[in-house]
Structure formats: C-alpha cells, structure tokens
Amino acid sequence: MTTITRSGSGHGRPDPGLDALMGERPQLVAVAYRLLGSAAEAEDAVQEAYARWYAMPPHEQAAIVSPGAWLTTVASRICLNVLGSARVRRETYVGTWLPEPLPDVAEWGGGRPGAATADPAERVALDESVDLAFLVVLESMTPAERVAFVLHDVFCHSFAEVAEIVGRSPAACRQLASSARRRVRAARPPAPADAGRARLVRDFKRAWEAKDIKALVGLLDPHAVATADGGGRATTFREPIRGGGQIARAWAELARRRPPAVAFAEHPVNGRPGLVAREDGAVVSVFAFDVAGSRITRIWVIRNPEKLARWAAC
Structure with a gap:
C-alpha cells in the first residue's frame, strides 16, 4: 500500500x-x-x-x-x-x-x-x-x-x-x-449524565475491590449482562453472564483471584466513565459500562491484546 x-x-x-x-x-x-x-x-x-x-x-x-x-x-x-x-x-x-x-x-x-x-x-x-x-x-x-x-x-x-x-x-x-x-x-434508553455514570463506576470499583457482593448487586440492574472479548488471546469468560446477582458473584470471585500485580483505575473508555486493569503497569483489561436510571445495565470487558495497543501509554 x-x-x-x-x-x-x-x-x-x-x-x-x-x-x-x-x-x-x-x-x-x-x-x-x-x-x-x-x-x-x-x-x-x-x-x-x-x-x-x-x-x-x-x-x-x-x-x-x-x-x-x-x-x-x-x-x-x-x-x-x-x-x-x-x-x-x-x-x-x-x-x-x-x-x-x-x-x-x-x-x-x-x-x-x-x-x-x-x-x-x-x-x-x-x-x-x-x-x-x-x-x-x-x-x-x-x-x-x-x-x-x-x-x-x-x-x-x-x-x-x-x-x-x-x-x-x-x-x-x-x-x-x-x-x-x-x-x-429500542436498545438505548435515556442514560444519566456522565457525573452520574462516574459515581456508579466509582462505587462499582470500590465494591468490587471490597468483594462486597451485596453492594455490587445494589449497583447492578437485575437484568444486567456482562460480555467479554478475549479473542482467544486472553483468559476470560466465553459466554455472557446474565443477571445482577450472577455478575456480582462472578466479579467478587475475580477480586479474590486477582494477582497482586493487578490494579484497577478509573479511566474514560470512548469518552465515558470506565475502568482499566493494569498488570505491572500495562493495561490488560478495559471495562466499559452502560447505565439506565441509577443502575448498571451492561458491562463490556475487552481483554484481546490486539484491541488494547492504544492503551500502552495510559
């Protein structure tokens, strides 16, 4: 070319x-x-x-x-x-x-x-x-x-x-x-302003790090869905996790298994409040959220390293 x-x-x-x-x-x-x-x-x-x-x-x-x-x-x-x-x-x-x-x-x-x-x-x-x-x-x-x-x-x-x-x-x-x-x-109900999104994401991060299943359930819509993309290049769940309770338990288990070198931080994802996971300083996961009312309705987890190249300097 x-x-x-x-x-x-x-x-x-x-x-x-x-x-x-x-x-x-x-x-x-x-x-x-x-x-x-x-x-x-x-x-x-x-x-x-x-x-x-x-x-x-x-x-x-x-x-x-x-x-x-x-x-x-x-x-x-x-x-x-x-x-x-x-x-x-x-x-x-x-x-x-x-x-x-x-x-x-x-x-x-x-x-x-x-x-x-x-x-x-x-x-x-x-x-x-x-x-x-x-x-x-x-x-x-x-x-x-x-x-x-x-x-x-x-x-x-x-x-x-x-x-x-x-x-x-x-x-x-x-x-x-x-x-x-x-x-x-049909797919995009009205969402709160970014300030409200940011508070939800921050509260989610704190509850996740505390392994507080009850708090996580309170932040998630009962019909929430979590989807991950590892592309066969990174370990993650293959099928979507459905239901606030199921997601809360899965995320608490992720927190329990988290290696000491992995740290979570708030960072915009496509201009919206999100989270990143860093291992030894390198971004290994990006978490994006969708929100309706005062609850998280969707979580997207991107772990395919080919899709994280632009995050190297973050």
Whole structure:
C-alpha cells in the first residue's frame, strides 16, 4: 500500500493541495471507526482511500471537483466491503467480538468542518456516536443499514450521497436509516449524565475491590449482562453472564483471584466513565459500562491484546 506523507504524493511529484487533502483525514477516520468499530481497520480503510487517490493520473484528479467528498465516498465503500467480510470472519472469532475501545476520543471526534464551534446538538450526537454502547448497537445492523445510518444521522450526508455509496436508491437508503434508527432507540434508553455514570463506576470499583457482593448487586440492574472479548488471546469468560446477582458473584470471585500485580483505575473508555486493569503497569483489561436510571445495565470487558495497543501509554 502507498504510504501518504506530507512531503508529496505517492507518485513523488509536488502536490500543492496535500495539506487540504490531509486535512480531510480526521473526518475520514471518524467515519470509518464508527462504520467498522475497529480503530486499526478504520485507519487501514482511510489509508487505502488515499492510496487510490494517488494511484490516479493527474488529469483524473483534476477532474474531481471535491477531493474530500471523493475520499469520503471511497473510504465508505471500502468500509462497506470490510463489513461484509467481517461478518464471515467473526463467525470463527473465539468468543464474542466487541468494538475496539479508545482511551482518547479526541482524534476520532470528526464532524463537518467547524463542528467544534457549530450547533452543540451536533457535537453531542458525535460524542454519543463513539460511545462503546452505541457501537455495540451498530454491530446488530446490516452493513447497508450501518452505513446509511452513520453517514446520514451522524455525519449529515444526504440520502443522495449515501445512495451513491451503498448502491441503492435514496428512498431505499432512507428506509435503511429509519430501520437502524429504530434499533438504536429500542436498545438505548435515556442514560444519566456522565457525573452520574462516574459515581456508579466509582462505587462499582470500590465494591468490587471490597468483594462486597451485596453492594455490587445494589449497583447492578437485575437484568444486567456482562460480555467479554478475549479473542482467544486472553483468559476470560466465553459466554455472557446474565443477571445482577450472577455478575456480582462472578466479579467478587475475580477480586479474590486477582494477582497482586493487578490494579484497577478509573479511566474514560470512548469518552465515558470506565475502568482499566493494569498488570505491572500495562493495561490488560478495559471495562466499559452502560447505565439506565441509577443502575448498571451492561458491562463490556475487552481483554484481546490486539484491541488494547492504544492503551500502552495510559
């Protein structure tokens, strides 16, 4: 694959528009991460889009009115293809596949140019769309639903633009986004503000470290579910644990078995309050939470070391 740098194009010729082209990268990476749920795959998709741009002869590049729109279209099509093949790959994945967690979402915020100073509602929508709970819901969608929903509802592309990417009519893309929207609404009840989430996560950590099953049960929804992703590369429970009481007992047992070198700490996970486990200073587990009312409803445990590479400096 061609490597794109700020000094010139893949053909080695001067490129006066390089700064503008590379300025599109944060937006492209933000879109691709939400489409794929994998930071590594998102970066690969964006790199491939740039490689295809620089593989074109100069006269074809000059004929493209909006290189940014072209890159978005190509990167989104690449993601659509990756999503199709990912479903096959994940059938052989060891245990449950979960999205790759991020320690710092600043690079992955995205949005349209000027979004940081635009409508606050747009900023909130972008922040929520990188939440791990939101990404888990996206995993339940078909590839076409996911692309239509993310591009239209999150990044404000028209259905005509989405249709060009998905290869369906604008009306069909509208239906895809509507179907995806219903999935999101059904799966995501209103959640408390981050301050309330943080208190719950902090209380959960204290009760866990104290092996206080009663306190843990009080913090968990009776129908809570805990899911882990070790990818066959790290020891963890293979099937989801269901029920607040079952989770409380399992977490108390984890505390009893914890090696002395392992320590837990609060740390944002995809911009939301979460926990990390460090062993001899290295992050070995990331815990993300979903909350409804005043109870924890979901816990996601990511232990696959391939998904924790970005946590090395935390």
